[in-house]
Amino acid sequence: MAESDVPLPYRALHATHGGIWIASSDGEIRESGRGEAIAAAAETPMIVLNAPMTGQRLGYSELSGLDLLELFAFVHPARFTVPTPTGIARTLGLPVPEDDEDAAMLLLDAAKHLLDTLSWKDWGEREGAWTSAQSLFRLRWPWAAAVAERIEKPKQAERWLFSRLPEWEDQPPRPAPQTLTMDEHQTVDRLETLVGEDAERREGQRDYARAAAQSFNPRPAPGKPNMLIAEAGTGIGKTLGYLAPASLWAEQADGAVWLSTYTKALQRQLDRETERIFPDPVERREKVVVRKGRENYLCLLNLEDALQGGFAGRAAILAQLVARWAAYSKDGDMVGGDLPGWLTTLFRRAGATALTDRRGECVFAGCPHYRKCFIERSSRAAENADLVIANHALVMIMAERRREDSAALTRIVFDEGHHLFDAADSTFSAALTGQEAIELRRWIIGPEGKHRGRRRGLSARLMDVASYDEAGGEAIEAANAAAAALPGDSWLGRIAEGIPLGPIEKLLAAVRATVYSRASAQDAGYGLETEAAELDGALIAAVGAASEALESLHRPLAILRQRLEAVLEDAPDWLDSQARARIEGAMMGLTLRGQMIASWIALLARLGGPADPDFVDWLAIDRYEGREYDIGLHRHWLDPTKPLADTVIKPAHGLIVTSATLKGGEDWDAAETRAGAQHLDFAPDRFDAPSPFDYGANSEVLIVTDVKKGDLAALAGAYAKLIEAANGGTLGLFTAIARLKAVHARIADRLARNGLPLFSQHVDPIDTGTLIDIFRDDPHASLLGTDALRDGVDVPGHSLRLVLLETVPWPRPTVLHAARKLANGGNAYVDRVVRARLAQAFGRLIRRTDDKGMFVLLSAATPSRLLTAFPEGTPVARVPLDEAVARVAARLSSVTDFGQQVTKPKPVETK
Template sequence: MPAPRLLLPDAPALVAAHGRATLLTPDGELLELPAEGLARALADHPPPLLVHAPATARRLDLPRFEAAFDLLELFAFCRPAQLAAPTPRGLAMALDLSLPQDDAAAAALLPEIATVLLRHLALGRGTPLNRDAGILAAQMEKAAAWPWAPAILAALGVEAPKPSLDAHKVWRRLPEWEDPGPPQPPASFDVSPTEARLRLGQILGEGAEQRPQQADYASAAAGAFAPRDEKGQPRLVLAEAGTGTGKTLGYIAPASLWAERNGAPVWISTFTRNLQRQIDQELSRLYPDPEERRRRIVVRKGRENYLCLLNLEEMLGQAGQPDMAIPLGLVARWALATRDGDLMGGDFPGWIGELHGPHAIWPLADRRGECIRSACPRYKQCFVEHSIRRARTATLVVANHALVMVQAALGGGEDGRPIRYVFDEGHHLFDAADAAFSAAVTGAETAELRRWLLGAEGGRSRARGLRRRIEELAGDLPDLLPPMEAALQAARALPGLGWSSRLSEEPRPAASEAAAERQANPTEAFLRAARRQVLARAEEDDGLYDQQCDLHPLGEGIGEAAEALERALKRLEEPLTTLRDRLQARLEDDVSELETGDRIRLETAARGIERRGLLPLKAWQAMLRTLAAPPPTPGERRDFVDWLAVTRREGREVDAGLHRHWLDPTTPFALNVAAPAHGLLITSATLRDAGLAEEPEAAWAAAEARTGASHLAAPAIRAAVASPFDYAARTRAFVVTDVERTRPGQVAAAMQALFLASGGGALGLFTAIRRLRECQQRMAPGLERAGIPLYAQHVDAMDNATLVDVFRAEEDACLLGTDAMRDGVDVPGRSLRLLVFDRVPWPRPSILHRERRIHLSGGDPKGYDDALARHRLRQAFGRLIRRADDKGVFVLLDRSCPSRLLAGLPPGVQPRRVGLAEAVAETRAFLSEGAASDGTAS
């Protein structure tokens, strides 16, 4: 094998700001160019060396680069499954290089980054990971003229390997999962407060900073790991831990000790992906050895988050296309190195989708429920199946509220039924349960069931339909065929292809038999009737957002349409029930005869019919029967809230239908999740309403109502640990009184002035996506001219985790976001030193919220809204100070903010109402204090 050599491209290094570029030529000449002069400068050189070609082009207001040496692609190839923020500074941090202080230094750093990456590849050329790397690079060069291929082949020491798609077929090299066998019953040893403190000390190590609040918190959390005394009465601890307490390690201490001692996993659940990833990273302190950590810690998410190997195999037909060859090659590299195959928030570089378009990444996951489970030829290598089996023998499983609740509602699901939980971000349990235990009879939901039953009726899809799934089993079970045929015939009552375009059509004489069949479709008839009632009764609007109306009194024709649809759904439910019963009977009657593979296929088919077909059909029929029941009387409290809605996307109608939510969603949470468990810790920095500080019992009662604790027979153990931070000294809070919040121009100008005053490091939070986009367009030019990059959720095509990584790495960058950026984001240090809210985050008016204000507010609807807004402001404020030495400024651009809402801010914070000019001056002065002396000036 030839010796490896470093072959760097003879290309200029390019770093872009808004409207201007810094170019370092191969001759060492450093040029500062306006955007319009860059094209002329590049004309005499090879394609440039840069980081993130689409973002570079966007900042320069240029067309997409036809060719470029993008260091992100090289990084993803040489260091697969390693995360880095997609900027020169972010790559430098990931590679432990000196951080550039300006664009000129960044341009000079780019060749060094390329050198480090290629050297890393050369040193590892004999490893199993790089066995087929040369073949893969050659294929990427052949299909897409990938510019990095020659440098990679030189670093690997290979010459002209034969291009082949074989290197993309990573499933050939992935390990197969093994079934761990049935789990043993867990023991019932408890964890004492003293033991929890000792384990915490072991995790922190010798010489760690003494944090008495953290040890107190660990002691309190241990109460959730005592044996329960009565069935249905779990040991429940509600623990509020102020920011800076260190609650993550505080609950990991007793949780890990209980799991190791009793031989069963503890499930740690979060609301946001950001916190899920943060907890996973924190666990490296508990299990530093990567192999032990992989064995003991499992991150669990829904199937739609993982790489589907069958989807990858099917997409390889596109690997010869120039626009797909590079992303599929990078995915193949990542698939061999990934810890668990998580495409969303795991170790997959989220910026690959922005480099090559979402069409290159989104189809790789099973987002349409097309998984064929045991019938899949890649079943034994499946990342999801691996994670399910690893979770059964893990010490700690890091999941999310949505997965936990859905699995519990299904009786435990694939992961079994955990008996010990930690619910972090416990203040979001109400919202998570609201989403998990809701139902909707809409076009999207019902059409999805039709597709699952009938398969792909047009377009590209792997949806095989019920016929193919059942015919594979029917050789030995001919009695499956009649109910299958009946179910397929009945499924045609669900919306057919193109249903959304027919929502606004009124019945008229059919021009053909197919048109007559569509008009007679009972689901589409119901959707049209629902839409008609919504448009007749909803308030006039600007046509951009969803509309809704009360179900009663019923509009003309909707009752009859609901009855017809209910009958049609019943005709579908009956044969599906027969199918399920006959499959289950075979499992029970032929226990000794069935091979393991046959049993898996039968179980999968029966479970799929139950969950994908029968469960939604029963829920939909129950909802439709509501239309024939007597309407509620004014003020009557019911378990469910039903309403009709029209859904819009970007101002275009896309769906309509009937929606149902629990009035109090913590009721099904308590019944399905909490009561069957043996112990739960529900924790957050904001469990209680700070506005009730003068009434501690009322504050705890409200927390118990929002978390479902009030529905359990045994009382919860309450614990509260105050934040150790000195908010009075380290923060400032202002309400700006002379900005009109309804004028986007004023809001954008005010936010820009504040961002400039802080020198960057600012997070702007919006309560509406449209306003965020308007302000981003107005703010970006001025900020970027000042050398302050501006990133924005719903504008930049990066996922939220990548945006936060960029924001954290780029100390002087600014970020705009909505709710997802308000919670669960951990950005310590100067990278987040200013937080600006565009307006008070009141709950959005809706029929569901109206009913909850009436029935869940304890007679104080106004106070109910206040509590929600206070929680959101307090959560946002909590992003500012993450370490004792952080400093931060909080600004609200809403002069109408009532003073009572500001009681949600931490103790010691004294908000002041000031004009914008004063807020800007004070922000600049406060954040610059001490900056020069400690070397942190921006």
């Protein structure tokens, strides 16, 4: 395994906000200016780490070269690494660079190490590499020549991706779980096994497990599940607290427990925690399944199409690297799974979405890879698993579909329960938009004009049915004719030019005109919306015509589904297993789209008539940076926990709704409102365990009183001073992307020159999950972001020691928010929303006993009534910026972690 001493014939380019360095294979490292670096990179390809981000640092977006991350993805598919010089060094076992100058040389050393790996006899990811390298060579991948010359041609043909993947097997339906009452002592014993013998005994966690166990007992009556609403403060150990009784019940009752989360980060954490229950990886794959929506998984048929010429240029290279990953992937999950989050961003997402089933175009058993499909394998594995880790939206959808089924979801744990309201709000809403309508048209009619792809319409997918069943064939023809009324290609441009075609486009044109006539100037640049009330005659007329068109489409689709059901019952000679599965898939698609069209018809029926007190309707134009990308009508439940209670809670046998911030600084009424308990005719059980952390000693909240609202220069200066005072380790949260970008632009270079790297959502060309990985890995880094970071960051330890908020996170004054505010107590409702957001943001700060941190709010006008959002005993002070900086420096400038001092790095000298 000795590495070659022959140097690589390349140079490496490393660029940060603090400077640019070029390293040569002879050991020379020199600092460079932007112009020189760009010219050098254009003349001779250089080794870079993350070409899009390097190009952004240089101000040269077209930068290309030998991207070290692409080479890593080829050599070690499905293996994690933080995509920084330090992260790569740790993953490969190389010396960690001490500064940016060393980082430039590390790129050369890492490239040499990866290329040498290709010659190792014990290289674990060898299979398929030679075949993939030949394809990449033909595609002119920059690394192809260096890779191909180092991989020895195998003596026998390689098992390539589609022959390597295992097939799933059908299994008989799982019987209903056994009825049993949980034993308290067994529950505590299971908990002690999970936490380990050396762990500190936590009575709060034991009490939590006992309370959670009651939810798995037999329910007293239909519609009255055993329901627990539990707030368990950070540090209680609620994850293992509910995993103990959940795993015990699943084992003894032979049933499935659905563990539902809101963020992908917690899904990954739960997956890791289950290793304590099932340490054997083979058993664990059978007992624990992570379930997500279809759009998260690699579609093998789409991948095959891409590999056979469906993709060109950089997208084709991405497809080859994804194929390498798929051969070693645990489950084919492209979003939050073991596909590196940074991989698709290296290609500016060219082709990444086309590799998943985002358009409902699956042909099920008609696919040659059906028996190896990642999606089908995950779905079937979940049927016999003990623990199914899913997200709130999927659990709600599955519960609604299966409520009368033998595979109904009887036991559910909703972790991150403070997000249950938001998840239900999204799941049970309806939206008739141009983008949704054109997707429906393509699903029915198939490809038209320049629209490419392997998609087929109903006529092509059900050709055999049409020829066999006359009524079914007529329904397909009628559906195709009716679908012509839906928006077609270039619909948005036609509406903007005032020449809409068809009743739906004309409706959307009328919606657009109404929104622009009523929208306020302050909304310029962002999405626009207006209440669906007091509508004019032109819009009402367009609504009538659109409703008729949708009715004309809904009828043949309903008839077609009935005819397909009849074909399955008659079972003609040509109906083999593949045809049956294909028809069943079409029936599922028809059901889902029939429900969607019915919701559109119901939405339109309300316009122009009396308001429905249960719903909120509005018209909207979706825009990004002033550019329109969708137009439509929207309907949301005023209280989305009402359908949640009817479709999810009442049919279940036992539920747990839990969170560290379930009450959000309020009382139990607020928690039960978020959980939908007000719609139940029984009272759920409650459990409350405050955090064991000493917030008074280890944290502090500062409200800065002298940063003027709207002064971007002052805001940026405050962020810079506070980040410097904390020596990095800062999570900066914004309520507006424009302010985030403005602050980042003003302070990134300044911080980098002081050895404090700054990363940002909406600025850095990399996915949010990877940004969090980078932030977690570097105690001197800081991260700016918006709502997704307020709720989805779990960074224990010294890497996160300061949380900064630019202002009080008031809700945006949308139509929906205004309606809910009016119905729920006015400003008191607004305060509840804000307290919950503050509680969630503060919850990012102290994640374990020895954490220390500060929370700074740059808003002098913060009302005192909101401060109950913070844990009891947390010191709160209103101070000017200079004093806040001094306090942060005194508490955080040197923070110890496991006895190691975090010292301020030496400032980088720049020319």
